Amino acid sequence: MKIREIMTRDVQTVRPDDSIRRAAQLMDQLNVGILPVCEGRDLVGVVTDRDITVRAISAGKLPDRCKVAEVMTANPRYCYEDDPVGSVxxxxxGQQIRRVPVVDRNDRLTGIVSLGDLATEAKNDRAVQGALERISSPSQPDRS
Structure with missing residues (x-):
């Protein structure tokens, strides 16, 4: 099975120069916790609800003045739409990430694949189930 068979298509995106307020409002509207950050159709990063909270709000940045580029993860992990589900x-x-942007062979964003997509669409695959367990393992705090 290929990622294109289970990924979510028609993903909404934000630009690096959008405010984090706009990103948060879009996340709320779409009921998602991540947005790809694109310049045109080129993926340049991802921003999550956690990025906004930890990198901006906790640092006292103002939602209308703070740009997505200031808090996003640049050069995110991604996969190709023709990658096998098992490799993704x-x-x-391996990275304990729950969502991965999907690009075509021209590196243009075509969708996103989530833990939920894998759990519902590839639930009978033992390798996928083992990976799901490792992804879902609680992480350790990065500070003492």
Whole structure:
């Protein structure tokens, strides 16, 4: 099975120069916790609800003045739409990430694949189930 068979298509994006307020409002409207950050159709980063909270709000940045570029993860992990589901789940498990942008072979954003997509669409695949368990393992605090 290829990622294109289970990914979410028609993903909404934000630009690096959009405010984090706009990103948060779009996340609320779409009921999502991540948005790809694109210049045109070129993926340049991802911004999550956690990025906004931890990198901006906790630092006292103003939502209308803080730009997505200030808090996003630049050069995110991504996969290709023709990658096998198993290799993408291994990537997700190895990095303990729950969502991965999907690009075509011209590096243009075509969708996103999430832990939920894998859990519902590839639930009978043992390798996928093992990876899902590793992705879902609690992480350790990065500070003492």
């Amino acid at each position: 789940t291994e990537l997700m498990a």
